[in-house]
Amino acid sequence: MDATRYILEFLVLLLLLLLPTIAGASSDTKHLIAVRSALRDPTGALAGWDAANRRSSPCRWAHVSCANNSAPAAAVAGIDLYNLTLAGAFPTALCSLRSLEHLDLSANLLEGPLPACVAALPALRHLNLAGNNFSGHVPRSWGAGFRSLAVLNLVQNALSGEFPAFLANLTGLRELQLAYNPFAPSPLPADMLVNLANLRVLFVANCSLTGTIPSSIGKLKNLVNLDLSVNSLSGEIPPSIGNLTSLEQIELFSNQLSGAIPVGLGGLKKLHSLDISMNLLTGEIPEDMFAAPGLVSVHVYQNNLSGHLPMTLGTTPSLSDLRIFGNQLSGPLPAELGKNCPLSFLDTSDNRLSGPIPATLCASGKLEELMLLDNEFEGPIPVELGECRTLVRVRLQSNRLSGPVPPRFWGLPNVGLLEIRENALSGSVDPAISGAKSLSKLLLQDNRFTGTLPAELGTLENLQEFKASNNGFTGPIPRSIVNLSILYNLDLSNNSLSGEIPEDFGRLKKLTQLDLSDNHLSGNIPEELGEIVEINTLDLSHNELSGQLPVQLGNLRLARFNISYNKLSGPIPSFFNGLEYRDSFLGNPGLCYGFCRSNGNSDGRQSKIIKMVVTIIGVSGIILLTGIAWFGYKYRMYKISAAELDDGKSSWVLTSFHKVDFSERAIVNNLDESNVIGQGGAGKVYKVVVGPQGEAMAVKKLWPSGAASKSIDSFKAEVAMLSKVRHRNIVKLACSITNNGSRLLVYEYMANGSLGDVLHSEKRHILDWPMRYKIAVNAAEGLSYLHHDCKPVIVHRDVKSNNILLDAEYGAKIADFGVARTIGDGPATMSMIAGSCGYIAPEYAYTLHVTEKSDIYSFGVVILELVTGKKPLAAEIGEMDLVAWVTAKVEQYGLESVLDQNLDEQFKDEMCMVLKIGLLCVSNLPTKRPSMRSVVMLLLEVKEENKPKLKAVATLPI
Structure with a gap:
């Protein structure tokens, strides 16, 4: 009886102890259901969080974990909702899960302010909200909460306000990740570096940090990963970093750091990655910098470093990736570089390095990318490199290399780019080149x-x-060249080639540039060349070609055509009568316009000519009256045009912004309607060939005041902008020419027209993915210059594919600054909307407030064009614009569903990464869009050679 009573008392006591746990578990279920109700869940990822499952333990629900899953009513300890396309505000019901230790909501579409309540969760150790659209300030109450927090990750949101220095109070933090948020310019808090003694990860890249790196950073003895990149930090790198013996990764790239690299980095025994590139560092590289035994990657490129490379570089045991380009380094590479380490990537470009190329570079058999361009290396290409079967890119141009190229080097099977131009190499191209099956670019000039x-x-x-x-x-x-079905550029000029041009050249359907000038070629010009409809450059000048000019060439639309100084004869077809071809036929005495004299004319031929002349006279008589009327009309138009263009010779004023070799008359006298190459809302654009070298220029003649536009404002704006800017990716304004009635702008001529014209026409197949990627980077760098390097900032306001022009090498430059504006520190309010449909940022359309973010949205649309191949507004995507169409397709079917199917699938991963950058640029929230400087960085990180920094692209919230 007593035993029974004791058992009953024990069970009652146990029940009393379990009641709070059971109640807590029941309460957690209720809170999880409230969380689901507060979120938009288009994929149904939280479908199981339902009232129908109220009786089951939430520990069995998807994405939920409990501290003790075996307990009958365990409390929720972990929630992992990573990358589930969830949208809405932060669900505050999560703050009621009192046992929550781990919360991951990263890579979703959550927005609004950060919740203050989450800081009150007593057990929370891990909070990850990265890759969302959270905006506003970090709640100041967070600095007084989070009693247990060890990991805080807010990377890639839209957080603003001052950098949250108060987080230094969270002394238990082991990981602090705030990177890629547009905080207000703030210094890196010294207190944070003192108080967070347990910190292992400090990731505050692109947080608008200013000032210097405090020497107190040396107190973070447990720090493993230090990333302060893409900020505005200045001053020297503190030597105290050498005290951080736990460091594995140092990322300080893209700041304004100066002074010398501190001695002591070689003592960091665990260091495997060092990136201090894109700064203002000077002096020599310390002798001990490569002494760290685990050092795998070293990036010190684009600084002002000088002196010789330390000899310890030749003995480093783990080095795989070395990038030192864009400095002033001199002397030789260590003779045994690559012998003792698994070197896979070496870029020493744009220095003053000399001596031979070390034969040991590929001793490990892992070298993939070798870029030694623009140095003073001399001697032969090592025979040993011919055995390096892992090589995929080789760039040795602009050195002093000599001697023959090793036969096996020609036939490396995985090399896609072989660039050895501008050296003193000799010998011949070995037949072993047949082994180079991956070769896409061979540059030997x-x-x-x-x-x-x-x-x-x-x-x-x-x-x-x-x-x-x-x-x-x-x-x-070689006649076999006609088998190269995707060849688009062939330049064999200035050699001693002889024989005939192969007739089968018409099979090269993708050829856009053919230059065979300055050789000894003979025979006829093949009429099959007229079948290459995509070609825009054809130069056969300075050869010994004979016969007549094929009429089939009339099928071509050539931006550059030259057959001068040959032995051609016969009539020049009428379609070559334009002024743009006036210098195309020099040095061919047998060529003539109209009827040509011939010593062998028969009476029958003379009779035919007479009959033809009579017929022409008869027809002319019939149309005489009409001709007189037409002449009268044209005369009146001429008088109007003359009034526009000429108020007297002395009235023209040429204002040059670069050195020019022509007069205003050379421009004005060639503004012929046959030379028009474009027309828009601001005026007409002519191609004019001027100067002693026959240089082509693009001349924009703005509409006269009051006739079709705002030409005076447009003219003043464009001159004001372009006369000041100097950048390789901004179209160059050579001069302006004005009189009382006309305004002319004279630009460098861009041979391949606009990106929009090429991308959305039958020529689009010319633009493979590497070319499209190059165009995106070029255009981004041009816009970045306007936004970050011009004072005051220049906002273009009409970024679109038609305003991105392509030179002869398909390099891209930003053009048309007619509606551009300078702005100060805040948004500028415009009186009317400028821009083009499909490219205009939503906030600009509604508020007329313009900032750099408006340009970034427009550039994002251009990226979407490049990736999808579709126009911003097109029937094939229905009533939606391109942004809406891509967004909807990606949400429903994923990134790959919108890629241009005409592009090579081998670049699929790169295209998806660039697409993610484009989608980031077209975010509805301006604060969510990255700066153009960040866009450039993200684009550069896409390429294989920048893989060590791919984390920035890989974590984009798409």
Whole structure:
């Protein structure tokens, strides 16, 4: 009886102890259901969080974990909702889960302010809200809460206000990650570095940090990962960093750090990655910098470093990735570089390095990228590199290399780019080149190569660009070249090639540039060249070609055409009568316009000519009256045009912004309607050839005041902007020419027109993915210059594919500054909307407030065009604009569903990364859009050679 009573008392006591736990578990279920109700869940990821499952333990629900899953009513300890496309505000019901230790809501579409209540969760150790749209300030109450917090990750949101220095009070933090948020410019808090003694990860890249790096950073003895990149930090790198013996990664790139690299980094035994590139560092590289035994990656490029490389570089045991380009380093590379380490990526470009190329670079058999361009290296290419089967990119141009190229080096099977131009290399192209099956670009120009070009070149089915100009090649052009079906650029000019041009050249359907000038080619010009409808540059000048000019060339639309100084004869077809072709036929005495004299004319031929003349006279008589009327009309139009263009010779004023070799009359006298190459809302654009070198210029004639537009404002704006800017990716304004009635702007001529014209026409196949990527980077760098390097800031206001022009090499430049504006520290209010449909940022359309973010939205649309191949507004995407169409498709089917199907699938991963950057640029919230400087960084990180920094792209919230 007593035993029974004791058992009953024990069970009652146990029940009393379990009641709070059971009640807590029941309460957690209720809170999770409230969380689901507060969120938009388009994919149904939280479908199981339902009232129908109220009786089941939430520990069995998807994305939920409990501290003790075996307990009958365990409390919720972890919630992981990473990348579930959830949207809405932060669900405050989460703050009621009192046992919550781990909360991950990263890579979703959550927005609004950060919740203050989450700081009161007593057990919370891990909080990850990265990759969302949270905005506003970090709640100050967070600095007084979070009793247990060890990990705080707010990366890639839209947080603003001052950098939250009060987080230094969270002394238990082991990881603090606030990177890629647009905080107000603030110094890096010294207290934070003193108080957070347990910190292992400090990731505050792109947080608008200013000032210097405090020396107190040396107190973070447990720090493993230090990333202060992409800020505005200045001053020297504190030597105290050498005290952080736990460091594995140092990322200080893209700041304004100056002074010398501190001695002591070699003592960091665990260090494997060091990136201090894109700063203002000077002096020599310390002897001990490569002494760290685990050092895998070193990036010190784009600084002002000088002196010789330390010899310890040759003995470092783990080095795989070394990038030192864009400095003033001199002397030789260590003779044993690569012998003792698994070197896979080496870029020493744009220095003053000399001596031989070390034969040991590929001793480990892992070298993939070798870029030694623009130095003073001398001697032969090492024979050992011909055995390096792992190489994929080789750039050795602009050095002093000499001697023959090793035969096996020609045939490396994985090399896609082989660039050895501008050296003193000799010998011939070995037939072993047939082994280079991955080769897409072969650039040999400006060397001393001789011999015949091997027929094996025709087996390189991936070859897109072959340049071998300014060498001593002899013999015929290999007929096998016509097998290169995707070749778009062939330049064999200034050699000693002989024989005929292969008739089968018409099979090269993707050829856009063909230059065979300055050789000894003979025979007829093949009429099959007229079948290459995509070609825009054809230069056959300075050869020994004979016969007549094929009429089939009239099928072509050539931006550059030259057959001067040959032995051609016969009539010049009428379609070559334009002024743009006036210098295309020089030095061919047998060529003539109209009827040509011939010593062999028969009486029958003379009779035919007489009959033809009579017929012409008869027809002329019939149309005489009409002609007189038409002449009267044209005369009146001429008088109007003359009034616009000429108020007297002395009235024209030429204002130059660069050195020019022509007069205002050379421009004005060539504004012929046959030279018009474009027309828009601001005026007409002409192609004019001027100067002693026959340089082509683009001349924009703005509409006269009061006739079709705002030409005076447009003219003043464009001159004011472009006369000041100097950047390789901004179209160059050579001069302006004005009189009382007309305004002319004279630009450099861009041979391939606008991106919009090429991308959305039958020429689009010319733009493969590497070219599109190059265009995106070029245009981004141009806009970044306007936004970050011009004072005051210049906002373009009409960024679109038609205002991105392409030069002969398909390099991109920003053009048309007619509606551009300078702005101060805040948004500028415009009186009317400028821009083009499909590109205008939503806040600009509603508020007329313009900031740099408006340009970034428009540039994001251009990225979407490049990735999808579609226009911003097109029937094929229905009534939506391109942004809405891409967003909807990506949400429903994923990133790959919108990629241009005409592009090579091998670049799919790169295209998806660039697409994510584009989608970030077209965010509805301006604060969510990155700066153009960040866009450039993100784009550069996409490429294989920038893989160590891919984390920034990989974590974008798409």
